[in-house]
Amino acid sequence: MQLWSRTWVVILFLAIPQLSLAQEQPAGVLTERVTVNVMSETVAVFGEVVAGRESAVAARVGGIAEFVPVQVGDRVNQDDVLARLDVxxxxxxxxxxxxxxxxxxxxxxxxxxxxxxxxxxxxxxxxxxxxxxxxxxxxxxxxxxxxxxxxxxxxxxxxxxxxxxxxxxxxxxxxNAIVRAPFDAVVLEVSTEVGQFIAPGSRVATLIDTSALEIEANVPARFVGALQPDELVTATTDIGQVVSLKMRAILPTEFSATRTRPVRFALSGETGAIAVGQTVTLDVPVSQSREALVVPKDAIIQSQDGWSVFVNENGKAMPRTVQIGAALNNAFEVISGLSEGDEVVVRGNERLRPGQEIAPSGPPQAAPEDEGRLGNSADAAATSEIKG
Missing domain, CATH: 1.10.287 (Helix Hairpins)
Known part of the structure; x- marks a missing residue:
């Protein structure tokens, strides 16, 4: 028995330095930089895709339809034949x-x-x-x-x-016995058939210009003053597609029941699968753009004193108490506690101790700059999004 006891003592004595050495190794973490972004507060507004140009193409003269080459869904170019009459x-x-x-x-x-x-x-x-x-x-x-x-x-x-x-x-x-497309478009409806008599002024086909689609949204009247011509606005369709818009016109009408005004937004860039009648959610700015210090949301942790982050100071994780403001999709506005360029831990910060040595994997990344719209809620939204 004494021999076995001595053996266990020797094993424990040799293992203790190894355990201490393992605890002193730097913790592997991922870090990002605190940045300054230009952004404004936004409000979510529902809108609908409308046709900027839709035409019911009519016959200028009467006659019997001899040739109707188009079908619903066809793409036509300007001056393409929609129908030809017997001449x-x-x-x-x-x-x-x-x-x-x-x-x-x-x-x-x-x-x-x-x-x-x-x-x-x-x-x-x-x-x-x-x-x-x-x-x-x-x-x-x-x-x-x-x-x-x-x-x-x-x-x-x-x-x-x-x-x-x-x-x-x-x-x-x-x-004019040949009815032609007045612009590049998609055929929505064909209203005549071969052999049918077409009276002057009657509709031959209905066309929609898919390159002139717009978004119409009823924006609360109190926020209309913050909209600027050609200002970029982000919208998300009901299927999750993100599109960019530009404010084109504020229509001079107001709905008394809802205190909203119709605003037209032009689609900017690729429209993808956007269709007339589709609903979208717009992040409409409700304040003038401003600069804000932004910290990634994964860097924020909850402490006894409120919200805090770990900052990489000479290879050591040092806690900082911060005051956060409005919430972004993946970040928060910083009111106090951090400065631009601070390197904060965004992964592995749940297990860190104050002053613990850390080993960031790779150079620190910058906070994403494309999240340029602040939400309306601050601490309430932060409580539900920040990992505690």
Missing amino acids: ELLDIELAQAEAEVAIADAGVAVSAAQLDRAEKAFRRAETLRGNSTISQAQLEERESDFAEARGSQQEAEARLKASQTALDQARYRLN
């Missing part, structure tokens, strides 16, 4: 109008010759009347013929203008 009757009308112009033109030539002849006869009668060769009655007769010829020429010229107008109308009807 057989329009060709006949055009030929008739051209013939009427030719007849009227010939009538102008005839009347011009008659006017010239009547004018010469009248001038000659005036000369003869001065020599008393002809009577006054003969002179008046020549003058009447001259006036009648002049009136006939004016009538012929008016008939030529009328026939030219009819020719222009025939050409217009023929040229």
